[in-house]
Amino acid sequence: MLTRIEVGQKNPATDSPARKVLSSIQENFHLPVARVAVIAAYTLEMELSDSESRSIAEELLTDPITESVSIHKPLAGTSPSNSDFDFVVEVGFKPGVTDNVGRSSREGIADLLGRKLTDEDQVFTSRQFLLWSGQSQALTRADAEILATKLFANPLIETYVIRSREEWKKSPGIPAQSGRVTFKHQPESRSIDLPDDDAGLTKLSDEKILALTIAEMRAIKAYYADPALTARRAAAGLPAAPTDVELEVIAQTWSEHCKHKIFAADVDYTDEKGERHAIHSLFKTYIRAATEKVKPVAPWLKSVFTDNAGIIAFSDGWDIAMKAETHNSPSALDPYGGAMTGIVGVNRDILGCGMGCKPIFNTDVFCFASPFYSKPIPEKLHHPRRILKEVHRGVRDGGNESGIPTVNGSIVFDDRFLGKPLVFCGTGGLIPSEVGGKPSWQKSIEPGDRIVMAGGRIGKDGIHGATFSSAALTEASPTSAVQIGDPITQKKLGDFLLEARDLGLYRFVTDNGAGGLSSSLGEMAKESGGAQAGHDGQGIEGNHSGPGAESSHGGGCKLHLEKAPLKYAGLDPWEILVSEAQERMSFAVPTEHLSAFMELAARRGVEASDLGEFTNDGLFQAYFQGKVVCSLDMDFLHEGNPKLHLQARWTPPRHAEPPPSFWTGRDLKAEALELLGALNICSKESWVRQYDHEVQGMSVIKPFVGEKADGPSDAAVIRPLYDRKEGLVVSHGIVPRYSDIDAYHMTACALDEAVRNAVAVGARPGYIAGLDNFCWPDPVESESTPDGQYKMAQLVRSNQALYDYCVAYGLPLISGKDSMKNDYGRGKDRISVPPTLLFTAIAKIDDVEKTITMDAKSAGDTVYVLGATHDEMGASEYFLARGLMGNSVPKVDAKSALALYHRLADAIEAGLVRSAHDCSDGGLFIALAEVCMAGRLGAKVDLSALPVAVDGDSGRSVSASLPTGVKLFSESQSRFVLTVQPQHIPAFEKILSGSACARIGQIQSSPTLEIRDGAAAVFSAGLDEMFTCWRKPLDW
C-alpha cells in the first residue's frame, strides 16, 4: 500500500530554503514570481496501520515547532500560507535513482516501528514548489516549465509534474506514486558475434558504447579466433564468440579512463626545429622517470604510482597518502550528482590505498565558463551558472557530510570550459606505517581468499562511466552514465573499514570506481598469489601508469554475480559487473576471518556480500546462476590491448603584441581596481565558506586568514596528529590560460605556483611531493580533431616541463591522473578545454608553530618583494582583460627560484617573517592588495626599487626601468610579497642575500594602499573601495 505524507513550514518566515529558491528565480530567471513555498512529500510503500502512519508522520517526518503535516491528502491549500498559488511543480526521482532521504526515512521508520523492513518496503521522496505570480505580471505555464527544467529538476535523473491553479482546483493533490523499479526483464548473458569487417567492428563498438578503437576491436577478434581458445571455451560450456559480459569487461579494462592509453602510447614528436623524437610512453619517459631520478634525495617516498594513491612517510609511525581525481563528464550532465560522486569517489581511493587510510582532508579545484555567459548554450549542456552552483553544492555536501575538511582549492574561469567543466577533487589520508606488523602500503592476496564487496548496492547507475568519459560529450551522451553519491552510506563503510583494518580482518582492499567490479576485481585478481609482487608499474584504475607493466602470471578470480546485492531485480550479468553504483569497496578476506568480517559489518549497519574467491589459474571468471558467463585470460585482459601510435607536431603559435605606445596614458588605478574584480582574482569567500574546512580539528592555516578571516591563504596547513607539532602543507597551482602560448610554460608555472604557495606558509623544498592531474582536449588526430597533432605536442611539452622542473626542484611525483577527452561536439562547433594541468603539492614541516600567513600584521612592518620581475605579460589576467594575448608567457628560472625558496624557508624558520604571500594571477598589485585587505591595514609602496635581477658578484638585487604597468601586473613567477618587523630587517636581509629581494614600502595603520613609481603616484585607494571591487562578482 502507498501512504503519502506531506510536510511544510508553518511560517514563511522560517522557510529560508524557499526564500533562496525565490531569489534564484528572480535574479537568474527574471520571471514574475512573488513567493515560493516548498513542501516535502514522502511516499511510503509498506503495510502500515493508521496509528503507525500517524506516528511516522508526526514523530519522524515533522518538526512540531516549525512544520505542519498532512497524511493522504494535499498539504497545499490547507492554510493561507500555502493556498491560492498559481502553479505547483512537483519533482521526484526517476525510478532507480539514488534517493538518500528516502533511505534514511526508511531506517527511521524501522527504528520507530521497532521491526525490520523488507526489501519491498520503500520510501520515495519528492519536493513540491508552490509558485505565486507577481502583482503586475502573471506566471505562465511556459515559465513554470522553464523553472521545472532549469532550476527545480534535472530531467536526466528527475521527473516533474506541473499543475496550474485551475487544474489543482479541479483535482487537488498529486496522487501517491511508487518509485519502484520494475523490469519485466529476465536477466541473461548472450554471446555476441564479432563481424569480420572493420566497419562492422566499429559499429559494434559504437552501438555498445565500448569506446574501443578499430585496432582494439581487431585484437579482440584475433583473440577469439584462436582454435585452442575455442576448444577450451567449448569444454567450459562457452560459445566461441565473446559473451556480452566478456566484451564489456574488456572494454572497461581497456578504456582510456582505466588504461591511460594516450600516456602509454608511442609518440612521434616533431619539435619547433623540425627535429623528430620517438617517445615510448609519456608516463614512463617523463613522469615516472622524474620520480626515479629524484628518489635518492627523497627517502621519504613509500609508494608511488602503484596503488590508488601515493604514500609518503610523515611522522614516526605514520604515513600520508594523497590522490586527486577528476569527474568532468558526469559533472557536465548532472552537476550535483556528478561532482558529489567525484569527491566521495576520491575519498574511496584513499580508503582503498595501502591497507586503508583515513581520509583527513579534501581539496577541490573547478574550471568553469563564466557564470555570466550570455551566448546560447549547446544542446545537453547546462548554463555555467547552474554548473557552478550545483557542482559546488555537490562537492560541499559530499565533503561536509563525510566529515572531511575541504582545506584548499580554487575556481578558474575560461569560457572554453563550457564544453566540459573540470572538477578536480583530491583527498589526503593518514595511515599507521605498519598494520599487523607489516608495512601498511603493502598488501597481497592469497588464492582462496574470499571476494567480498561491502557498502552500497548495485543498480543501473553509472553503467559505462569509464567508457563514456573516454569519449567527447555529444547530444546523444547516455543518461545512465550518471551516479548520485550517498556520503552517509560511505561514511559508515569507511568507519567500518578502518575498524576491520585494525582487527586484521582482510588482506587487501581497493575501491570500486570507474568500471565497477570489473575494474576493481580485474586489478585485484592480478595480485592473487603474488602475481604482481613488487607492484612495479601498474596502477589500480587510479594512476596514469598505463599498460606495458610487468605481465601477470597466474592470478585470477571466480565470481558469482547473482550473489551481488542489487537495488532492484532485472540487471543483466554484464550490468552487475560494470555498474559504477557508488559507495562500494572490494576486499580480499581470508576464509578464517570471513565470519568476523561479516559480523562486524552487520553491527556497523554495512551490507557485505561474499561474491566468490580469488584463484591462481590465470583466468578472470564470472558465473551467473551457476552458468559460466565470462572466462578471460588475465594476460589478454591486462596486456592484450594494442599500443597507440600518435603523431605530435609543435609549431609555436604567434600572437599579436600590443602596440609600442600601449603603456602611455593608461588609467592604471581604474584598471587595477577592475582587475580586482576579474573572475580569476575576485574573492570566492561566499563559496569557500560553505565548505567545512576544520572538522577533525587539525586545522592550523585555514582557507581564510587575517584580521577578519577573509584573506585567501596561500596553502593549507594541518596537524594530522594532535599531540605532535609536525604539519602537512597542502597547496596547488593551475594556470590553463598560459597553454595558449606554450603548455610547457603553463606546466612549469603551475608547478612553481604550487611550490611557492607551500613555501609561503613555511614549507621547504626537499620534503615536497607533487601530484599531476592532466585535463586535455582529445589529442588524437582524427576527423573530429583535425588539430590533434598540435594538442598532442602540447601534451608532450607539458610532460617535458613536468620532468624538467620536478628534477630541478627535487620534487617527486607520487600520483597522477589524466582525463583526455574534454571536448564537446564535433567539427567546427567543437568546444575544447584549454590544456590544463593541476599541480597539487603536499609538504611535511617539522613545527606547525613556525608557519606564517599572508595577511599584513602590524603598521610599521617593512614590505619586501622577493623574486625578479620581468616583462612577462603574455596571457596575463591584465592582458586578457584587454583582449590581448601577447607571447611573453612567464618562464620559471628553477635555479634561482630554488635558492630563493631555501633562503625564504630559512628566514621563516628563524621567525623573521611576519607574513608572506605569493604573486600569481594579476601580479604584484593583486598580491599587495590582498595582503592589505586581509590585514585591514594600508601600505605605502614605491615600485622604483622592484628587483629585476641579482648582481652575480655582490649578491645585491638590481632594479631597472620597466613600464609601471608591467611592474604592477606582470605575472613573473617565483615571487612573494613579505612583511618583516623592523627589528628583524638586518638578519632577514642577510639570509636573503644572493636572491632578488628589495624593500618597497611600509605597512601603515591608515586603511589605504598607496603606490608610487619613483616620482609618479600610481595608485591610491581605500580598503573599502578595494573590497567592494574584489567581492562583487561572486558574492552570491
Place this chain on the structure above:
Amino acid sequence: MQKPTVAVITGYGINSDAELAHSFKLAGADPLRVHINDLIAGKPSLSGFDIIAVPGGFSFGDHIASGRVFANKLKHSLADALRDAAQQGVPMIGICNGFQVLVKLGLLPGGLRKSADKADLFRQDATLTFNDSGRFEDRWCHLAGDLESHCIWTRGIARIYLPIRHGEGKFIPRDAESLEALRRNGQICLRYCTATGDNLGEGESAYPANPNGSVDHIAGVCSPDGLIFGLMPHPEAHMLATNHPQWQKLGLRGEGEGIRIFRNAVEYVGSRKLAKAG
C-alpha cells in the same frame, strides 16, 4: 582518583568524534569512542559512563531534518539508558549535530520530562532549523557565557571564541513564553556576541556575528538542572591554540580555549565523586 569516563557516541555519519575524544583527554578525562549500535547491544552499557557526549557530524545526512533520525534511534533503542543517566545526573553534552539530536530528542532545553509513561519522557519543545542565510557556513564566532547560569559546562566562562559549521543552527523555542522561561531559569548559557563581547542588536545587521538568525542570539542552552548542555559552536575545534584563525598574529600557543568547557565537566564529576566518597 580515577579519571571520569566519557562515552563519545559515534556512527551513522557522526564525524567530530576523534577531536572531541582528544579534547576530553586534554581536559583530564578518559574518553571512549563507542558506536551507537554497540551501546544498543549493551556492549558496553551506557550506564557505566560518567559523562555522555554526542559529537557533531551529519548523522543520517541531515535527511528529513538535522539530528532527527539519530534522535529517533536513541528514543526507540536507548530510552531506558538515557532516562537512567538523566535521572542520575550524568552530565551530557551535544555539540552541533549532537545539539540538534538532543533538541529533537527533547532532552534540551527541558531535560527529561516527568512522566510515568515511557513514551512521554522525551518530547521536542524547541527546534534548530535552517540558518537565515539558507546555507551551511563555517565561520568563527565570538560568544558570551552567562556567568549567572548554573550550567556546569560553561561555569566561569564569560567569553569564548569558537567556530560554527552548520546549515541548521537557528534555535527557535516553542513560543515567547518558553523563551521567557529559558531566560528566567538561566538556561541560555551561551549567546553570539560582538567581537568586544557586547550584545548584538536585532535584525539582519546581527549577521554574521549571529551566523544563523537564532532567536535571542542563542548559541547554547542547558537543561533546568544545568547538567545537559547543547551548543552549535564547536569547542572541540578549538582544542589547540593553533586552531585559532589568528594564532600567528596573537602569538597563541598550547591549549585552545574550547578545552575549558570540557574541563568544567571533568571537574564537576571529580568533585561529585569526592563528595560521594566523603
